Amino acid sequence: MRMNPLLLKPEKDTQSQVVLMGQVNAELSRMEWRSRSLSVWPVVAQALDELLAENDVVVIEGAGSPAEINLKSCDIVNMRVALHANAACLLVTDIDRGGAFAHLYGTWAMLDKAEQQLIKGFVLNKFRGDATLLAPGPQMLQDLTGVPTVATLPMWWQHGLPEEDGVFDMAPTFGTGVSSLPPEGAELARGGPSLRSRPPVIAVIAYPRISNLDEFQPLKNVPGVRLKWVRSPSELAGLGEADWIILPGSKATNADLAWLRAQGLDQAIAFHAGRGGAVLGICGGLQMLGEALIDPHGIDGNGPGLGLLPVVTVFDEAKTVQHRQAAFSTLRGLWAGLSDIEVQGYEIHHGQTAPHSAMAAAGDIAYPVMPEGLAWQNGAGNVLGLYLHGMFEDPRVLQALFGAATPTLDSVFDGLADYIGQHFEPGVLQSLIA
Template identity: 60%
Template sequence: MSDKIQLPRPVPGQRLATCVMVLGTSSGAGKSWVTTALCAWYRAQGYKVAPFKAQNMSNNARVVATPDGQWGEIGTAQYLQALAAGCTPDVRMNPLLLKPEADTRSQVVLFGQVSKELTAMPWRGRSQHVWPQIAQALDELRAENEVVVIEGAGSPAEINLHASDVVNMRVARHCQAHCLLVADIDRGGAFAHLYGTWALLPEDEQRLIRGFVLNKFRGDASLLAPAPQMLEEKTGVPTVACIPMQFGHGLPEEDGVFDDRGSAGAGQAVHTTVAILAYPRLSNLDEFQPLLQVPGLRVVWARSPAQLAAVDWVILPGSKATAADLAWMRAQGLDAAVVAHANAGGRVLGICGGLQMLGEALIDPHGVDGNAAGLGLLPLVTLFEQDKLVQPTALVLPELQAPWQALGGAAVRGYEIHHGQTRLRADMQAGSDAKARELLPGMLWQGGNPAVLGTYLHGLFENAAVIHALFGRSAPSLEQVFERLVQGVEQWFEGSN
């Protein structure tokens, strides 16, 4: 075990796990990433570790087993934190998942399953209903592990939400967590953010803040003095770590699209440019993180037709509001740009909601998503059903026509999360000389224009065989990413107390 790091450790014979909680002064401060690093570090010390986040708001989700033997969803961040901790992802690790469908509406997922009752309930009315179940999930994880690393949400000082809080300080008080407060120093104003957040907390909650963390620092750390010392004099809380800016750390961003500054291809000759459409309700964007690790590959998040002008691929990712995002594409002129790209021989890949957009029509008899005409690049019709299909998927890709032929025969694993059921309509191919093919029923289609491919499989690029087949390169494995995080914690938290 490392003796350099003074992060809290379990007490021998202790009945419940030691809890370490990572809070942030704002969204995007780096909570998810720091939590993952701590999960990996505690695992490396030989402890039995689990992550926990009471409530996550994200359209990035992964499929895990539920206690009743079904399949459910948790936030991608908690899924990856569980892998970093060396444990099996569990719905208790993220008991409440909010999936935004509009600015004022989210689908509520409780213990992996959509709850129509909670979805219809006012925001502030939910806490009294969900807190007992959240507390029970945390207590069960504490009883089964030696360390639970907990992630907060947003800021604990959102005083308009404090009374109905179920994710930040209410959790911290429940388990008397050792809390670390993280600020993004790259934004500026980090010391004010840290002090202001601490100052807005009640005294009993202030005492739970045991360390400040400066994240995303660029420059000479010695220049920070005397600010950390002055901050400690005002609060009694030491600054326990200063983490350098980590471009290319290998984990997906939790709260937004990533840029290409951390790309393995940054500064290299670009052999392939991939444009991913960044519509307002895109989902599961984390599955594209491996593309950043491919040397010489450039990723562009496209919001205008001009950004598709000189790209090799266009990817239509998943969407939590397919019809609305399709309307947004049309308003930007991206629909015509995608069709023009395909007609010029450029590759087009649609995944889940993106696949549905490539078809002829979206039909929504139950008011799940909305009705819309598709882009017409695949002769498909999607019917939205009330119940969501959530399941892991493993398959062997069949023979594909060029330019996707390199994928033929690849064994891949991924997952499905969708309300829509999509079918090939033979009558819609009547006027086509080269007809589309349903390669795997309900799962994979290649267009009459073979450059167009659509699938319901999320996680395609997370398969090393796919990356190698398409680009002749490899990307670092998650275990390699976790090993680097452990080394980072050893460096950044050395001498903390």
């Protein structure tokens, strides 16, 4: 929590939920947004001081521009943090968007003198072409500011990092892993459908208030897997016959469920599941799959679910926020490859989910496939819902589901470190750390 002590979860275009040190703070959420910084800064500063005391190097990532003059008085995520830590700062621009030198100079010029003194280097990111053609721009910029350009980073497609701020599709994307398509006759999982004729297709429903979407990046890195964000039935139909449909987490489950129905995606998902297609719901997605959402405390709203799992979710006042390690029990159908695998992840949700008692009495049973209500499977075996985020970051899960060696985020970060080492001026980062 100290790594990200303050989290804003957008619930509407003009309203955000404030999460401070992992806990929802209703008072701060109601507060006028410019007034929050005075209340939250002491907590942010304490978390930063503790990390600085415990570690030799702390890397601090800003958010947005550090020089937005309309936000400067209440900005606590950029230069105020840098000044507090007396940090050596690099100012990075996206040259692919154009106007990079103007962006760097304009940002530097709008900083206070004390803030300008913290800027030790400029970085040009996403450059395409011959870097020598940039001259004499970097030297002219240094003459104006006294700050050198310390790196020009080439455009790197399909690097394997999750997108930072939202879903992103240049085109239907195939994974960029360490091997090619699965061998002839391979299956998506033990007992799953054959992949002989084409690569597996995974559709992730991209509702407006989607959350924790970076956990699906490992799927995009799986060799031969096609992952597509879907916002309408026509986009889903355009994929042909998807092997999976995933309902991800949501910052506002009932609102996103209403959006899903307005698009007609509820019927498309039900049709897919009715034909035996695989459906996976994670956290808010699990809650949507059930029969009903019950909200006695006004947390998220009451409403009917999609009816694909015979479970009911009741929202609690308290929010569950914790790391978890748990093992799947025996699963059936496409998910059978996950049986007995222990996975690590995290929970961050309101509400508890349990079987629908009347449906269970009538023989429509939700099968618990993880302890303590963490995961449920339907009787047919094609619909699975779980509360645990981060499952796809476990190489054992990807191996069990796809039968292929798959790049992990650790290997992606190692590759990024090598890339940075290649393109920064020699010794720059070491000198800043020293």
